Amino acid sequence: MQFTAAQIAMMINGKVEGNADTAVASFGKIEEAQKGQLAFLANPKYEDFLYSTGASIIIVNETQELKQQIEATLIRVPDAYSAFATLLDKYQQIQRQQLKGIQQPAYIDATAKIGDNVYIGAFAYVGEHVIVADGAKIYPNAFLGNNVHIGANSIINPGATVYHDCIIGSNVIIHAGAVIGSDGFGFAPQKDGSFKKIPQIGNVIIEDNVEVGANTTIDRATIGSTLIKAGAKLDNLLQIAHNVEVGHNTAIAALTGVSGSTKIGNNVIIGGQAGLAGHIQIADGTRINGKSGVSKSIKTPNTSVTGTPAIDYTTSMRSQAIARNLPALEQRVIALEKMLKTMMEKNRI
Numbered sequence: 001m002q003f004t005a006a007q008i009a010m011m012i013n014g015k016v017e018g019n020a021d022t023a024v025a026s027f028g029k030i031e032e033a034q035k036g037q038l039a040f041l042a043n044p045k046y047e048d049f050l051y052s053t054g055a056s057i058i059i060v061n062e063t064q065e066l067k068q069q070i071e072a073t074l075i076r077v078p079d080a081y082s083a084f085a086t087l088l089d090k091y092q093q094i095q096r097q098q099l100k101g102i103q104q105p106a107y108i109d110a111t112a113k114i115g116d117n118v119y120i121g122a123f124a125y126v127g128e129h130v131i132v133a134d135g136a137k138i139y140p141n142a143f144l145g146n147n148v149h150i151g152a153n154s155i156i157n158p159g160a161t162v163y164h165d166c167i168i169g170s171n172v173i174i175h176a177g178a179v180i181g182s183d184g185f186g187f188a189p190q191k192d193g194s195f196k197k198i199p200q201i202g203n204v205i206i207e208d209n210v211e212v213g214a215n216t217t218i219d220r221a222t223i224g225s226t227l228i229k230a231g232a233k234l235d236n237l238l239q240i241a242h243n244v245e246v247g248h249n250t251a252i253a254a255l256t257g258v259s260g261s262t263k264i265g266n267n268v269i270i271g272g273q274a275g276l277a278g279h280i281q282i283a284d285g286t287r288i289n290g291k292s293g294v295s296k297s298i299k300t301p302n303t304s305v306t307g308t309p310a311i312d313y314t315t316s317m318r319s320q321a322i323a324r325n326l327p328a329l330e331q332r333v334i335a336l337e338k339m340l341k342t343m344m345e346k347n348r349i
Contacts, residue, residue: 001025001094005057005073008038011090012083014059018073024057027088042081059084096137096155103140115152133170145181151208163220169208169230177215180204184219184226184242184260198222200242207231213238213254229266241278253290265301275308289313 006020028037030046033055040059041050050058055072062076077083103122108114112130120126121140128146132138135153143161150156151170160174163181174180186198202221206228212218213236218226221243228234231249239257240246247266252258256270259278264270268282271290276282280294285302288294293308304313 005075008057008059008087009075012059012075012077012086014075014077014083015062016073016075020073022056022073024055027091028055030055030058038087040080040084042079042084059087097135099137121158127164139176157214163204165203166220167203167205169206169210171209172206173211174206175212175214175216175236178212179217180206180212181220182217184222186222186242186260202226202243204228210234216240219244219260235272247284287313 002023002025004020005016005018005022008014009016024036024038026037028034028039030039030041030049030053033039033053035054035056037055038057038059039053039055041047041064042061051068051070053072057075058072059075059077059080061080062078064076099119100117102108102120106120106122106124108120108126109128109130111128112126112132114132115134115136117135118132119137121138121142123141124138125143126132126138127144127148130144130147131149133150133152136150137155138144138150139156139158141159142156144150144156145162145164147165148162149167151168151172153170154168154172156162156174157176159176160178161180162168162174166181168174181204183200186200187195188198190196200220200222202224204218204220204226206212207230209230210228210232212234215236216234216238218228218240219242220226224243226240226243227245229246229248232246233251234240235252235254237254238252241258241260243261244258245263246252247264247268249266250264250268252270253272255273256275258264258276261279262276262282264282265284265286267284268286268288270288271292273291274288275293277295280297282294282298283301283303286298287304288310289306292306292310294305294310298305305311306313306316
């Protein structure tokens with residue numbers, strides 16, 4: 001599939017500089033791209049490749065100045081990185097629109113409702129009373145339990161599992177190996193030292209435009225719903241426990257664990273390998289540094305924290321600076337003690 005510079009410029013609201021009829025059929029990194037490929041330049045560190053790349057079309061910032069002549073056709077936009085991301089998204093949508101139909105063998109219960117332009121891959125399982133809305137893509141070996149709802153244009157990638165009664169919104173992407181709606185970790189200690197399982201009868205609700213990374217697990221609620229709100233982005237290998245709420249447009253990086261009933265606000269950013277205790281609240285706009293351990297609620301919006309236990313980021317940086325100076329401070333204290341001892345001996349105190 002080929003696109004001309006003029007067509008690409010229309011997709012990303014850019015301005016062509018050079019031959020508008022130049023065509024490309026694939027993408028390439030600016031340092032490696034060949035003729036017939038499209039690249040982009042957003043980071044000034046790669047500017048030298050602008051003059052040596054083999055790319056036929058390059059998306060650049062509208063403020064980019066040229067130090068010498070180039071052969072490639074340029075498309076100037078306000079933000080090259082964002083424009084390139086938009087273009088990739090449109091390209092991917094075109095590819096996915098071509099994927100339709102039901103492959104065999106696949107199991108689809110007679111009570112399931114399948115919308116238009118849906119793709120269901122081989123060996124997928126679609127249980128009783130499942131609803132798969134228009135344009136959704138269910139890839140091979142995916143599992144949809146009874147009463148699951150999959151919204152329009154959502155994608156369930158290979159090997160992903162959506163347990164019974166869970167609801168997935170529109171334009172959601174669930175990556176391979178993710179598990180949505182497994183039992184929450186609920187066990188009641190008994191007098192004899194054993195544990196009695198507490199039935200988990202709630203579900204998981206994932207709202208529109210959410211992305212769930214590969215091998216991430218989101219537990220169903222004990223009662224009610226574990227809720228992932230619209231626009232949230234969850235990385236690979238996360239553990240989201242029962243009755244957790246993740247706010248709008250919140251992003252959580254890989255290997256983070258969120259304990260049960262914790263409520264995370266909107267526009268929160270959580271770094272990788274962080275751990276959040278249960279039954280706490282995280283205010284809107286909070287920034288949690290990677291590997292932080294958050295044991296108490298963060299109630300002030302737009303707070304940045306780091307460390308274990310997590311404390312205010314600025315305070316932590318000051319503490320680290322002091323800690324780095326401790327050896328020098330120790331030597332100063334030793335010197336002062338010697339001076340004091342000498343003075344006391346001279347004055348026979």
